[in-house]
Amino acid sequence: MGFDSETGENKRDGRWNRRALQVSEAQRRVLAAAGRAASELTPLAECGGRRLAESLRATSDWPPFARAGLDGYAVRAADTALASPQAPATLRVTQAVAAGELALATVKPGTAARIMTGAAMPEGADAVVMLEQTAEASAGGEAAVLVKAVASPGQNVAPRGEEFRHGSLIAEAGALLTPGHVALLGTFGYAAVPVYKRPRVAVFATGSELLPVEAPLAPGRIRDSNSAMIAALVRQSGGEPLLCGTLPDEPGAVRKALADAASEADLIITTGGVSVGDYDAMAELLRELDEWKEPEEGAAEATSLASQWSFESHSSLASHSTFEIRSSSESSSLEADSPLEKGSAVNTQWVQAQQQGECMLLFNRVSMRPGSPTSAALINGRLVLALSGNPGACFVGFELFAGPSIRAMQREPSPVPAxxxxxxxxxxxxxxxxxxxxxxxxxxxxxxxxxxxxxxxxxxxxxxxxxxxxxxxxxxxxxxxxxxxxxxxxxxxxxxxx
Amino acid sequence: MGFDSETGENKRDGRWNRRALQVSEAQRRVLAAAGRAASELTPLAECGGRRLAESLRATSDWPPFARAGLDGYAVRAADTALASPQAPATLRVTQAVAAGELALATVKPGTAARIMTGAAMPEGADAVVMLEQTAEASAGGEAAVLVKAVASPGQNVAPRGEEFRHGSLIAEAGALLTPGHVALLGTFGYAAVPVYKRPRVAVFATGSELLPVEAPLAPGRIRDSNSAMIAALVRQSGGEPLLCGTLPDEPGAVRKALADAASEADLIITTGGVSVGDYDAMAELLRELDEWKEPEEGAAEATSLASQWSFESHSSLASHSTFEIRSSSESSSLEADSPLEKGSAVNTQWVQAQQQGECMLLFNRVSMRPGSPTSAALINGRLVLALSGNPGACFVGFELFAGPSIRAMQREPSPVPAxxxxxxxxxxxxxxxxxxxxxxxxxxxxxxxxxxxxxxxxxxxxxxxxxxxxxxxxxxxxxxxxxxxxxxxxxxxxxxxx
Missing domain, CATH: 2.40.340.10 (MoeA, C-terminal, domain IV)
Structure with a gap:
């Protein structure tokens, strides 16, 4: 492997001894550690763009009854068997059925019912003849219709259950609800829809060069544009951003800020400070985590470090329970939920660490350009994604790791970018x-x-x-x-x- | 033209005498009549996905100063002209410059400055050497660095103004703001961003067969799924839906409901009642409008009809002023705003009708499947889109006319679907x-x-x-x-x- 133009790697101290993971492996670790969002009910008209928290099923057949497909006449097809423009069938019109009404009487041989689009088919009738193929008439002083074409049974009728049978699946848990889903849910009476809560994402910037956006420029300094960019990305990934400003410069204060955020948010994103500069506080903190706890080892030491952090949780994550130790058999159902975890035994440890509120480095280098110093850790069981401060690298890091995490928390079956x-x-x-x-x-x-x-x-x-x-x-x-x-x-x- | 399987056209009365417009002409009329949204300021972190209401420009050069592209040493390239791994150049390190700090001194010949990514280049230095190409040393008891490769002027330096010059365009009015735009706006200090207000869209359903979503099914009846679907579509098109329930059955009450909505909303969408059934109230109302006012005629009669409607406006549309008569020269700037209006002189009349709060049928038949009875009108200058009640036709009608209208109100340059x-x-x-x-x-x-x-x-x-x-x-x-x-x-x- 050649030199590293982004980190200026020269192996002079521990800062540069980072093992680069392949992107797919880094994604696997992050998604396993991401936890799962709790669910809430949202009004139907507001659920578009949210993710379904339960698989929902048809509560009736659809259509719930045989419906007229257009405006015309409901007839018995057999009555029209010989009809033609030259020799139309004459049928007595005994009633008119509007949508929402029920027919008063059965359509008997030799009769027809005027019918509107969407109305329930009267008993006896098995076809609808469109108006163009008819003419009004009278037969013995009573209203009648001339039918000028042969109608086939079922013609212009939507039979009961044509689209859905009672109990068939509308959409699975994790589905992104489209306007079409909303229509189906409305049809089946779901006035309130169970969706995953939007994961709350704390966003920090690091870097003493950063000014707030509203500040005038000062020599040598730039404005923090990453935080607002990340906020927009979080929203467009289905999360709720919590802007936390700039992280302080020393590791102790960084640790406290992140621990506080871990008790409020479901995911923490930091930008900057992950490279090999002399003042890269995030990198230093992550090294410290790494020293306490190697990913390949057991969980014992991690809890002792974790006790330095604050524990209270106001999170919207469902399965998170700080320091409640679960056996691996208990956690296995969670593991099986995530398609990316399948066949990867090692991932059990990230799931466990998340569930047990541990602190653990997931990686601090990824084989990618830009953004190779992108890092991830668990802090008190909360996923922390430490993205590069360079806007381009920050953006790519978000798309590869943060967006997928937010989607995975909502059980999106394919959380990584298509x-x-x-x-x-x-x-x-x-x-x-x-x-x-x-x-x-x-x-x-x-x-x-x-x-x-x-x-x-x-x-x-x-x-x-x-x-x-x-x-x-x-x-x-x-x-x-x-x-x-x-x-x-x-x-x-x-x-x-x- | 053959028969019309959707409307059952048979020319028996005025209901079927509708002239079908081509989709492109129907879109042209709708977009010309759609009006323009007013603008508002929104916090930077919330402007993603909104549309910019003013063209915004760079408030400084970007980068605002020459910046180090990576962590390393700022040098004078000339000092390294003969450097090689075997014969490195030895430079005295006089200072370290962190991002956000300014160098204390000029880099003089024979010296270098330790420099971090993003820091302002010290005067005198014209290149940055990455750490891997250096080694620490000392020279006469002072800190020094050995540079093992020739540096070229400008190497690893982002020059001032490389990406933007002060005053150059960031994004034009009407642009959909992406996370990348948000980053740029933050960089240039736009803490509050002028965006178009979300158009308020009143949504009505028609049809006496319709039950509210929360109701149990009843024989012959179905739930109103269109309203919630339209609400989701409106949101995903950048509008704000106002769900208004079901329209009453008689034209007088429909007219009053729409007039009330016209004073509150920027766009009115109805579903159902546009076909040729005996109870299609929207179709009847639109025929009435058509009789009052043929699109090809002057505006005189329309205002007399318009006086039947209510006038007060709580709308978020900027240019709308009920019954204030403007000359066509005054309205011409609005016309020129919409790319679809160019070269179509007849469109002036839709713009005028919108501005003057008129009532006018735009069309009541479109040459499309599904959705041929889709209709559009101005009611008190507000665009009313009457979509089919069939869910598939309703959906297509939304995509072809309503979504584009909502986007055109926010000056999206290409409002029709790509x-x-x-x-x-x-x-x-x-x-x-x-x-x-x-x-x-x-x-x-x-x-x-x-x-x-x-x-x-x-x-x-x-x-x-x-x-x-x-x-x-x-x-x-x-x-x-x-x-x-x-x-x-x-x-x-x-x-x-x-």
């Missing part, structure tokens, strides 16, 4: 020992193909490309980069697209 | 005299192509396919439909994807 295969728009020449996540804009060609245009201003420290990015092109590690016209994987950035 | 070209997944055999909008799910192939899979349960009356749809495949009018493997246009349904 990907598409796209045609790379231009050479991306730089090879790298790490996988690159390159800010791109997707374009849909007239040829039915998806194209990923790599955006300018894509350096880790740069912001100008963030606003336009709707994808991250994944350039595999290796010496050569990727060429224009190659097919590459592009992660879709999940956003409010409206 | 489209992609996709490979149709299966034959869609049915020809139609009208353009079909077919519920589809998009799939991204490993070959870089987009595929549109037509969903089952796609009839106008059906709901089961709504939840999964993320596109509407557009099947042009004609006799043959479209075949599997053909390239078709697919409208993207704009959603919260998080």
């Amino acid at each position: 990907s598409v295969t796209a045609v790379l728009g231009a050479d991306f020449g730089k090879g790298s020992p790490h996988t690159r996540y390159v800010r791109s804009k997707l374009r849909f060609g007239k040829d039915g193909r998806v194209h990923a245009d790599v955006l300018a201003f894509g350096k880790s420290s740069m912001m100008a490309s963030l606003a336009e990015s709707d994808g991250l092109a994944v350039i595999p590690s290796g010496s050569r980069g990727a060429a224009a016209g190659e097919l590459v994987k592009v992660l879709l950035l999940k956003r409010i697209y409206s | 489209s992609v070209t996709a490979v149709l997944g299966a034959d869609f055999g049915k020809g139609s005299p009208h353009t079909r909008y077919v519920r589809s799910k998009l799939r991204f192939g490993k070959d870089g192509r987009v595929h549109a899979d037509v969903l089952a349960f796609g009839k106008s009356s059906m709901m089961a396919s709504l939840a999964e749809s993320d596109g509407l495949a557009v099947i042009p009018s004609g006799s043959r439909g479209a075949a599997a493997g053909e390239l078709v246009k697919v409208l993207l349904l704009k959603r919260i994807y998080s």
Whole structure:
């Protein structure tokens, strides 16, 4: 592996002795440790965009009765068997049925009922003839209709249970509720809908160069733009951001701030301070965690460190119970809930650590560009994601770890970003020992193909490309980069697209 | 044109004498009549997903000063011209500069400054050498650094103004604010951001068969699922829904309910009652409007009808002023705001009618399937969209007209749904005299192509396919439909994807 241009790695002290995890393994650890949100009931008209906390089922057949599909006449098909424009069938009209009304009488042979869209089919009738195929008439002084075409049984009728049978599944727990789901839930009488609570996400920035956004610029200083960006990302991932300002400069104060946040929030995101600079407080704190507790070891030492932290919990996480020790058999049902945990025995420890309120380093280096110093830990059982302070790296770190965590807490079955295969728009020449996540804009060609245009201003420290990015092109590690016209994987950035 | 299976058209009375507009012309009328939202200031951390109400510009250069790109040593590149691992340049380290601090002294020839990522470059220095290319040393008892590689001027330095010049555009009015925009706005000190107010959208259902969602089913009746679905769609389009329940059955009461709503809301959406059934109150009201005022005529009669309606306005629309007559030259700037209005002289009349608080039918039939009876009118200058009551048709009508209206009110430059070209997944055999909008799910192939899979349960009356749809495949009018493997246009349904 070559040098590390982001951390300036030179192995001179412990700061640089970080083992880089592959992104997929880092995601696995984070998702296993993310915990699960509690549920709440929300009014139907407000549940769009939330995630369902229980699988819900049809409370009746749908349609609940055979319905007329359009405005016309309900007839017995057999009565029209010989009908044609030249020799229409004449049927006596005995009643009219509006939607919401019930027919007064059975449709007997030789009769018809005027019927409106959505009305329940009268007994006896088995087809609806559209108005255009009819003419009004009278038969012996009574209202009648001339039917000019043969009707087949079932024609223009939506039979009972055509779309849903009573008890069939509407949507599974974890589903993101679309407007179409809302319609179905309304149809089946779910006026209040069980959804997962929005995970509460504490957001801290670190860095003594940071000014509040409202402050005038000062020499050598910049405004904290990451906190507001993270707040927007948290909201668009289904969480509720709690902006906590800037972390203090010394590790003791950082530790206290994070422990306080751990008792209020379900997830903690910090930006900055994770690299190898002389003043990187987050990195120092995470090293300290690492010394107390190696991930591969048992949980015994961790609890002794955890006792330095505060314990009270106001969280919206369901399964979290600080320091309540569970056996691994008790925790196994939780483990099985998360698809990413399957087949990964080692993940049991992250689940246990989360449930037991432990402190534990999950990783402090990831094989990715930008954002290799991205780190994750449990502090009192709460997931802490320490993202890079460089806006580009912070953004990528959020998309790869924080967004997925917020979604996993709400049992989203596929919490990591979905990907598409796209045609790379231009050479991306730089090879790298790490996988690159390159800010791109997707374009849909007239040829039915998806194209990923790599955006300018894509350096880790740069912001100008963030606003336009709707994808991250994944350039595999290796010496050569990727060429224009190659097919590459592009992660879709999940956003409010409206 | 063949028969109309949705309206059962048979020309027996005025109900069926509706002229069908093409979708694009209907959209043009609706967007011209939609009015413009007022603006408000929102805190930076809450502006993600809103639309910018003013074009905003950089308030400084960015970066505001030359910044170190990584942790290392700030040097004069000329001092390293001969450096190599075998013969490193030895530079005296005179200071350390943390991010947020200013250097105490100029970097003079033969000296270097320890520097952290993001710190302002000291005067004199023109390059940063990463730590890996250095070693600590001492020179005459003073701290020094050995630089083992030639540094080029500007290396690892982000020059002042590299990304933005003071005054350059960050984003234009109407832009949907992404997390990346939020980062930029924070950087430039916009703690409060001018965004368009969310348009308030009154939602009514019609139909005496409708029960409230919380009611038990009753024979022949169904629950009102459209209102909640529309509420979810309104929210995901950037509006604020006001659920108004079910419209009464007679036109006089409908007129009063809509007039009351027109004084409170920026847009009114009704579902149901637009077809040719005997009890379709919305259709009757719209015919009445049509008789009062033909779109092609002047505005004189309309104001006399309008006087039947209530006038007080609590709306969040900026430019609306009931009955204040403006000359067409005064209204021309508004007209020019909407890209869809350009080159369409006739649209002036919709703009004027909106501004002057008029009542006017815009259309009551559109050449589309499902949803051909979809209608639009101005009532006291407020846009009323009368969507079909069939859930599928209601959904398509929303996507084609209501979503675009809500976005146009917030000056979204491209308010109608974006489209992609996709490979149709299966034959869609049915020809139609009208353009079909077919519920589809998009799939991204490993070959870089987009595929549109037509969903089952796609009839106008059906709901089961709504939840999964993320596109509407557009099947042009004609006799043959479209075949599997053909390239078709697919409208993207704009959603919260998080």
